[in-house]
Amino acid sequence: MSTTLARRLRALLPAIALALLLGAIFWLQPRAMSYFGLNLLLNLSIPIVFATLSQMLVLTIGDLDLGIGGFVSFVACVAVTLLADSPAFGVLVLAGAVLAYALVGALVQLRRLPAIVVTLGMSFVWFGLAVIVLPSPGGTTPAWLQAALRLKTPLVPLPIVVAAAVAAVAWFLMMRTSFGAVLRGAGGNPVAVARAGWSLLTIRATLYALAGCMGVLSGLTLAGLSTSADANIALRYTLLSIAGAILGGSEFTGGRVSPVGAVLGALVMTLAASFLAFLRLNPDWQIGVQGAILILILALRAGLGRLERA
Amino acid sequence: MVGLVGHNGAGKSTFVGILAGTVVADEGSIEAAGVVGHGHAPFPAASAGVRTVFQELSLCPNLTVAENARLVHADLRGWGWRRAAGRRIASALDAVFPGHGIDAGSVVGDLSLGRRQTVEIARAFSGGPGPLGLVILDEPTSALDGHASGQLLSWLDKAKARGIAVVLVSHRLNEILAAADRVVVMRDGRIVADERAEGVSRERLVALMGHVAGGTAGGAREALATDAPVLLEGREAAGGHGLTLRAGEVVGLGGLAGHGQTRFLLDVLDGTPWLRAKAACAFIAGDRANDGVFPLWSIVDNAAVGAYSRLGRGGFLGPKRLRDLAEEWRRRIGIRTPDVDDGILTLSGGNQQKVLFARALASDARILLMDDPMRGVDVGTKREVQALVRAEAAKGRAFLWYTTETEELAQCDRALVFRAGRIVAELPGDAITEEGVIEASFRDHAAA
Numbered sequence A: 001m002s003t004t005l006a007r008r009l010r011a012l013l014p015a016i017a018l019a020l021l022l023g024a025i026f027w028l029q030p031r032a033m034s035y036f037g038l039n040l041l042l043n044l045s046i047p048i049v050f051a052t053l054s055q056m057l058v059l060t061i062g063d064l065d066l067g068i069g070g071f072v073s074f075v076a077c078v079a080v081t082l083l084a085d086s087p088a089f090g091v092l093v094l095a096g097a098v099l100a101y102a103l104v105g106a107l108v109q110l111r112r113l114p115a116i117v118v119t120l121g122m123s124f125v126w127f128g129l130a131v132i133v134l135p136s137p138g139g140t141t142p143a144w145l146q147a148a149l150r151l152k153t154p155l156v157p158l159p160i161v162v163a164a165a166v167a168a169v170a171w172f173l174m175m176r177t178s179f180g181a182v183l184r185g186a187g188g189n190p191v192a193v194a195r196a197g198w199s200l201l202t203i204r205a206t207l208y209a210l211a212g213c214m215g216v217l218s219g220l221t222l223a224g225l226s227t228s229a230d231a232n233i234a235l236r237y238t239l240l241s242i243a244g245a246i247l248g249g250s251e252f253t254g255g256r257v258s259p260v261g262a263v264l265g266a267l268v269m270t271l272a273a274s275f276l277a278f279l280r281l282n283p284d285w286q287i288g289v290q291g292a293i294l295i296l297i298l299a300l301r302a303g304l305g306r307l308e309r310a
Numbered sequence B: 001m002v003g004l005v006g007h008n009g010a011g012k013s014t015f016v017g018i019l020a021g022t023v024v025a026d027e028g029s030i031e032a033a034g035v036v037g038h039g040h041a042p043f044p045a046a047s048a049g050v051r052t053v054f055q056e057l058s059l060c061p062n063l064t065v066a067e068n069a070r071l072v073h074a075d076l077r078g079w080g081w082r083r084a085a086g087r088r089i090a091s092a093l094d095a096v097f098p099g100h101g102i103d104a105g106s107v108v109g110d111l112s113l114g115r116r117q118t119v120e121i122a123r124a125f126s127g128g129p130g131p132l133g134l135v136i137l138d139e140p141t142s143a144l145d146g147h148a149s150g151q152l153l154s155w156l157d158k159a160k161a162r163g164i165a166v167v168l169v170s171h172r173l174n175e176i177l178a179a180a181d182r183v184v185v186m187r188d189g190r191i192v193a194d195e196r197a198e199g200v201s202r203e204r205l206v207a208l209m210g211h212v213a214g215g216t217a218g219g220a221r222e223a224l225a226t227d228a229p230v231l232l233e234g235r236e237a238a239g240g241h242g243l244t245l246r247a248g249e250v251v252g253l254g255g256l257a258g259h260g261q262t263r264f265l266l267d268v269l270d271g272t273p274w275l276r277a278k279a280a281c282a283f284i285a286g287d288r289a290n291d292g293v294f295p296l297w298s299i300v301d302n303a304a305v306g307a308y309s310r311l312g313r314g315g316f317l318g319p320k321r322l323r324d325l326a327e328e329w330r331r332r333i334g335i336r337t338p339d340v341d342d343g344i345l346t347l348s349g350g351n352q353q354k355v356l357f358a359r360a361l362a363s364d365a366r367i368l369l370m371d372d373p374m375r376g377v378d379v380g381t382k383r384e385v386q387a388l389v390r391a392e393a394a395k396g397r398a399f400l401w402y403t404t405e406t407e408e409l410a411q412c413d414r415a416l417v418f419r420a421g422r423i424v425a426e427l428p429g430d431a432i433t434e435e436g437v438i439e440a441s442f443r444d445h446a447a448a
Helices: A002-028 A035-042 A045-060 A068-080 A087-111 A115-133 A143-149 A158-176 A178-188 A190-195 A200-226 A237-247 A259-278 A283-309 B012-020 B065-072 B081-096 B113-124 B146-161 B173-179 B202-209 B261-270 B299-311 B319-333 B349-362 B379-394 B434-447
Strands: B002-006 B029-032 B035-038 B050-053 B134-138 B165-169 B182-187 B190-196 B230-234 B243-246 B250-255 B275-277 B281-284 B367-371 B398-402 B414-419 B422-428
Touching (some): A002 A259, A035 A158, A045 A068, A045 A158, A045 A200, A068 A115, A068 A237, A087 A115, A087 A200, A178 A190, A178 A200, A178 B065, A178 B081, A259 A283, B002 B012, B002 B173, B012 B050, B012 B134, B012 B165, B050 B113, B065 B081, B065 B113, B081 B146, B113 B134, B146 B165, B173 B202, B182 B202, B230 B398, B250 B261, B250 B379, B250 B434, B261 B281, B261 B398, B281 B349, B299 B319, B299 B349, B319 B349, B349 B379, B379 B398, B414 B434, B422 B434
Parallel strands (some): B002 B182, B050 B134, B134 B165, B250 B398, B250 B414, B367 B398
Antiparallel strands (some): B029 B035, B230 B243, B230 B275, B414 B422
16 A cells, blocks of 8 residues: 555655645745735746646657757747747747747657757757857837736736646547557557557657657747847756656656646746745856755656655 | 467567557558558558457556546547546456446556556457457456456457457467467467467477577586585575575576566565575666676776775776776686777677676675676677586685576576576586476466
């Protein structure tokens, strides 16, 4: 029975971490416990949620995407330039970017390349394209996009609504549909899935294309929030998304993913930064402490994982 | 129902793979239920009504039982597919293995090996698109206990009555003889016999499976001094055999492939409470590419890495000393290379293996663990290495030699036969023959 208990605990870990962080923040700053406070606190989580889901999709088949940060930056740069100036062309570029993601997946499958290397290479490509599109920080996000992210949803602030909706859709798609079962199966035992008559090429390309779509949503929402962009805007998203997805219960080995956990993990990663700001910690120390919090949570997770196997 | 038997590497699994459409045949054609498949293209097994239970499990451990059923049932889609898949697999499980106690919603990774096997077998019989014409079972009972095996065999009888053809691949000869109508024996990739099951005895099957060249190649063995120091002592849990390894001995580890021999060698290397090595051990890998060579290093470094601490001076390695060592071994065991500073991958497989031998022998280990190192090595090299092993043993080293080839096993002073991770028999030197080993590997099935 301790196995199921450990599994349940592990599934709850991101939720517990989120509750603890929120509790600590409310205790330090009671005014955060309001519609506006929560909105401010979680605003930046929207693009991170999408980026984390993108990472989770790639993790599904046991790969790691080191290019997501560069990709989100590129999308944000396109959003504040091409998409604002000539919407049709901008949409076309973003569709091409998603296609490029699918092709990267196909390349990894066909040539049996390590995804980590290919996506690392792609990160430089995306970064370079971002610099070409937007050589110096600036640009203006289209008004409709800004407006969409300033939407005042009733009762619950927008970031929470988005997080809940995205979590529900991703959970249904990955965990409840037969399509999702096949995708996850390909991460668990690719040979078995291939033997059952599925094309691993299609599966991997599909997952990467979905990851690209999530990356586009991440870039667009980021541009909508920040109203302008620069080529470096989302470089740290690569590590944030990996940390968020793993924290949320996904495994590096593939197959075991948790969309709801990934969304919660993304929220935890966002709040950890705010929490340290509330502590009035010297900014020089903040990144280090953020890393320490991450190590602590992941160590807990690894410990629970070991209990589960025992 | 056809039973298919043969020794390790006789080509049974390859044959099954071709029928199942996962391995492409080089030539020839297959015809089933009006579907014809030719060489150079995967056989469209599913549309021909062929279902396969593979030897290595083909279930996704991260999915539930029902989701795994969905993988092979393309017709399960839309709303309610989970419940439909669950019902389908559950009814198949109920039919084949009454009282199985497996919930369709449980994650496969949480089930025991035997239960996973029952799920996999039931999945093949769970219907799905197209008619079911032929079921191929590759070692279906290897992970099942006696009760479940019996359930499966009686189910196969019923399936036969319903007009379903069955190919049963198994090392459990008694099962084959009891269940199959015909027995086909494969050896070295060919079919060597195809007989009615009633007319065949166990002994005849064993003889048909056996290699012709066996046994006597060992040559004269010198009698061992029984007072030679004991280098390794192991006690074994209930029912198993213990092990004592003395200096100068070469002990073979035999039995069917993958029955725990490599695990045993690693246990010796790491040391466990029941296995205590009294001297240093060195491991000679059989899986060269994965746990043998350092592919980017030169021959010198690959050979000398085990002796670094001995050859180093004050934390620095002397290139000259390393080179001398490599040159010495190149001479002694005939590593064929123009220059020992060349990369290890410039060598042929057999010569790479020699470098690995040199690495182990150049260390000061007294116990050498060989993990089927002669895999894919030509005959000449094999001879040389065998002579080398004998010479080193005479100098007081001891060898534990796992091999899948009986001819090599016959070179050993004694052989331990493994089954399911345990030593089930110990054969003295002159009893090591293909028949003897197969007989010992199957002995306790006859009782079961």
